[in-house]
Amino acid sequence: MTAAPAPVGRFAGVELGGTKVIVTLADGLDIVAQHSLATTTPDETLGAAVDRLADWNAQAPLSAIGIASFGPIRVDRAAPDYGIMLHTTKPGWSGAPVVGAFAARFGCPIGLDTDVNGAGIAEAALGAGRDCNTIVYLTIGTGIGGGVIVDGCPVVGRLHPEIGHVRLRRAGGDGFAGACAFHGDCIEGLVSGPALWARFGRDPATVDPADPAWDAVVSDLAELLVALMLTLSPDRIIVGGSVALGQPDLLARATERAAGWLMPYIGDYDVTAMSCIVVPPTLKQDAGPLGAVLLAVRAAQLGTPGVTSGLRSAALRDSAGQR
Structure with missing residues (x-):
């Protein structure tokens, strides 16, 4: 062509x-x-x-x-x-x-x-989603936004996807109430930049990546990745934003945990495969x-x-x- x-x-x-x-x-x-x-x-x-x-x-x-x-x-x-x-x-x-x-x-x-x-349109046409049929573009920063791009075009319906406001299974023992003004503990209320400030009581950039407090955040992000894989089966989940790019270890841990949860059901989604699916934006x-x-x-x-x-x-x- x-x-x-x-x-x-x-x-x-x-x-x-x-x-x-x-x-x-x-x-x-x-x-x-x-x-x-x-x-x-x-x-x-x-x-x-x-x-x-x-x-x-x-x-x-x-x-x-x-x-x-x-x-x-x-x-x-x-x-x-x-x-x-x-x-x-x-x-x-x-x-x-x-x-x-x-x-x-x-x-x-x-x-x-x-x-x-x-x-997402740009990444699908020119970046990490090029030659993919379906991608999800996530940005994790001040808020959490998500776009679904199929064959180069965004999916819209009555409105547009509001992936940041879905509510998912919480990590066991995590008592953080969440910071979303509308939903409390939706995914934006749990892992966005302001949510992490509220969770830790200080700049999350100053929190040691090895601190056990990050484990609940890893679990929350893994839940989101699993939900996206099971509902949309994307070729790529491209994750940008200040939180995601500023804490690369966080996303890597979440991707590994998501693979562990997916593998018993869908063997194609092992750690190697998921590491190729969940990627940063190349643009x-x-x-x-x-x-x-x-x-x-x-x-x-x-x-x-x-x-x-x-x-x-x-x-x-x-x-x-x-x-």
């Missing part, structure tokens, strides 16, 4: 995270400029991102804009509240008109999806920004200003070409 040609145009990507925003200018899929800013209030944050894109647009018109946002956010373009932030723990952001802030200033097509879906810090750029590429292909999402077409996968 002949690879599709690399996309042509000036594309802007906005990776809107809960802590920071990265705006990216790309010539095709080649990043040519990038700017980072703190996520504060919606007006201040979105206004600053819009202004930066306006500067680039003044130099030469943008072909399209892609927004990969933290959530929950409405990504169904047919919904009346499309592009609006839903109820979120990020103070002041519930109801924020994320897409509207950009559509009010730019007439070019705008694509929207979640930040983890964006990163590293570029996964999110490139995902946002790929959302812009797809928006340009669909060509509908301000309302482009629902990336259910193989055209997204093909748009990556041979970068």
